[in-house]
Amino acid sequence: xxxxxxxxxxxxxxxxxxxxxxxxxxxxxxxxxxxxxxxxxxxxxxxxxxxxxxxxxxxxxxxxxxxxxxxxxxx
Amino acid sequence: xxxxxxxxxxxxxxxxxxxxxxxxxxxxxxxxxxxxxxxxxxxxxxxxxxxxxxxxxxxxxxxxxxxxxxxxxxxxxxxxxxxxxxxxxxxxxxxxxxxxxxxxxxxxxxxxxxxxxxxxxxxxxxxxxxxxxxxxxxxxxxxxxxxxxxxxxxxxxxxxxxxxxxxxxxxxxxxxxxxxxxxxxxx
Numbered sequence: 001x002x003x004x005x006x007x008x009x010x011x012x013x014x015x016x017x018x019x020x021x022x023x024x025x026x027x028x029x030x031x032x033x034x035x036x037x038x039x040x041x042x043x044x045x046x047x048x049x050x051x052x053x054x055x056x057x058x059x060x061x062x063x064x065x066x067x068x069x070x071x072x073x074x075x
Numbered sequence: 076x077x078x079x080x081x082x083x084x085x086x087x088x089x090x091x092x093x094x095x096x097x098x099x100x101x102x103x104x105x106x107x108x109x110x111x112x113x114x115x116x117x118x119x120x121x122x123x124x125x126x127x128x129x130x131x132x133x134x135x136x137x138x139x140x141x142x143x144x145x146x147x148x149x150x151x152x153x154x155x156x157x158x159x160x161x162x163x164x165x166x167x168x169x170x171x172x173x174x175x176x177x178x179x180x181x182x183x184x185x186x187x188x189x190x191x192x193x194x195x196x197x198x199x200x201x202x203x204x205x206x207x208x209x210x211x212x213x214x215x216x217x218x219x220x221x222x223x224x225x226x227x228x229x230x231x232x233x234x235x236x237x238x239x240x241x242x243x244x245x246x247x248x249x250x251x252x253x254x255x256x257x258x259x260x261x262x
Contacts, residue, residue, distance in 0.1 A: 003248075005199075031198070033245075051201045052202060053202035054202070060210055061215075064212070074170060
């Protein structure tokens, strides 16, 4: 249960959320301010690209998410 | 329709709703009520915090400038050094929570207009894009200190993100770190 950004989570999420499954549908929900849960960090990357996040920001947020997973931390 | 700020000259602006609603927020902020900014929208929020009247029509403000800096709207009675550093949770181990920005206190004095403008116009919650790109782990998320012995909720990181959330009428998703103030610090 890791948050890459406030609205894009991987695995699970303890806030109200949705799991549409496709990148396009995920991105539309995130643009509308809704929280989505995606399957893995690769899909999170695709969703963040689709919502217009800068690539450097995306790589940084993914790195931090990966580090939290490796340390056994969750959000 | 929400208010908009229109540029009418070099460093001079006018707000579409007139100055009365801005003035109402300014008076509340002067009385220490940051919650008056809740959901007012970006134009009234920016005008109330950073607007400085430059011309009047009758008794009403007609145009204003936008100062690059302004005082933070939140009460500021403590700073980070008032927290007992040996007794609080590590912010890295704390999960995320949705925090009400209306009840927060600040640990810094001021706000920058350009930074607040960034969070009002860029979808930070979606993209994670910070105004300050120094990429420090302690700034990845808003961090709020919660005193276990009082209702105090003090912003450690994310003063601009919290103020933007307040202005837009939404909660702040960040880390609520519980601990206590140092012995002898007045609550």
